[in-house]
Amino acid sequence: MSRDPHAPTPLLTPRRTLVAALPYPLAALTVLLVYLSVRDRLPDPLAAHIGPGGTADGFSGHGSFLAVSLGLLLGGGVLFGLVTHWARNNPDAQRVLAVLVGGAAVVMGWIITALLLANAGAADAAHVTLPGLQAAAGFGAGVLYAAVGWPVCGKSPVAEAAEALPGHAERLDLADTESAAWTRVAGSRALPATGLGVLGIGVVTGVMSGWATAVLPLVTGALLTLLTGARVTADRRGITVAPVLLPWPRLNVPLERITEVTHRDVRALRDFGGWGYRVRPGASGVVLRSGPAIAARLATGSEFVVTVDDAGTAAALLNTLADRERTAGG
Template sequence: MPQTRHLPVNARRILVTVAPSVLASVVVLSVFLSVRDRLPEPMATHIGQGGQADGFSGQGAFLAVALGVLIGGAALFGGLAQWIRTNPGAQRVIAVTGGAVAVLTGWLIVAVLLANTDADDAASVSLSGLQAALAFGAAAVYAAAGWALCGHAQESETTSGPSADAARLSLGDSELASWSRAIGSRVLPVTGALVLAAGLVVGITTGWLPALPLLITGVPLALLTGARVTADRRGITVTPTFVSWPRLNVPLERIQEVGHRSVNPIRDFGGWGYRARPGASGIVLRSGDALSARLTTGSEFVVTVDDAATAAALLNTLADRDRRTPDGG
């Protein structure tokens, strides 16, 4: 895939994450349709110890779950890769992991389909351990290729520090300082609770498989709606209030200059939560004051938080210090 080298690094990494899931979905669907008339009903869908089948389901249910897992994985890992795009190292790991998981999953699903083909009784279906070894081998090969393809995010960056008129804090070269504030949202918890409730209703009345997208969406909306914003020598770090992951970090060396401005979620970003639009991204949990960092790539990263002016002044001071010393100390 040499043509992908001409893509921007972020787009290339999203492609590495999502493409295997899309391709695996197409292959799984094609294989299923080609052998459907030769599959037992129900078919063996889980292989236990010794390589013998110990779990069974209908053909349609198996296909729906298989495609749901592949497409859901693409959405999950693709979303995470986009979420942490300001942290190139972590984004590279997420991209490669998501692609490798899709390769592994797709291989095993196809292996199960082929093992069921022409079986008179699903209970007699077996799967050699060699298939698992081959699946992990293919995933490892893709991970290595994907790691190289992701490359380093060093495109068209500038290394000059904050401008002379940017706000700064008075801080000695040997002094350490850190700033931290908690932020929250009134809109997202309510939205998350409603989506979660809808998922429970659908699960009870219709079935848990169609309810899965609502439950997967509702849980993080309900729980990950508060965060702690920290400004220190690591740069800007945003951590969910109730869990420690996913943590978003914008390293100090990627920050050109920091200020603060007022943000309207609807007008500026089209909604609440993690938002991205051309030239800007950030964590927007409410209206009002926001930390606004201009990155070395020219894009903007914002976080709505109180006392953003103090955080901006501290980060500008730390950015000056980071550029004066080779090790950022």
């Protein structure tokens, strides 16, 4: 059986799985060692949750606090290690997922450890405080881990592929009295993984530091998850891209702005540095994954691309409709 040429090499997937999963047991071990070193100085119950003002507003016994903390960390390591391994057929998403969930483990371990140290020596858990600086430091440590883990994960074969072949400006055979429209839903695997990772960070932040501090990652994660599918339409209005699950935002490139449309392969990381609505010098577009894309040359000289299956049919139809528009306009 032949191997998928776009899949990571056999050595990359274990490495990425390790980047994703290893911080969880290491964080669990750190939490356990810190607990054992300070347990004689901990109040009972101890402060298990810090509210928006930096003071304790939730309490727990020693056993339940340790069980929940270690359960989250060890369970997260198993879960996210498996998810990262299963994502091996989508190398771009796998690499992003590995550094995101690994960084989340660092944040979680940091905050739990800081909470234990804040409890140490307190006569009453109600007086325990945890400065917001600790949460910021935890996020900084998570970002640093992700930055180090990114090169460790290694470049995907997709990102190292040769330059894409030039597209072909084909036409669709339509009679003067005929009209046609083309539409298809384009999906993404990288954006849902990213959205779920950010949501996970938001949940951990809410549980450990208060929900007020978790608003940004929760909203960002929810939006990333919801904006992972788009309906692409080619018709007399030009190219229209709209989210599948939300009524907005909608993006339209009218026919009068289009000079020629081709179709070619686009690599999300190599060509645009990521996924979503992307802008780089001379080009912009909606890049939800790597693969076939509509590539429209605009009157301004720039390029607009949309990654979607059956891009060749859409390109041919748009060329025919754009020719008709120019003829009608004299």
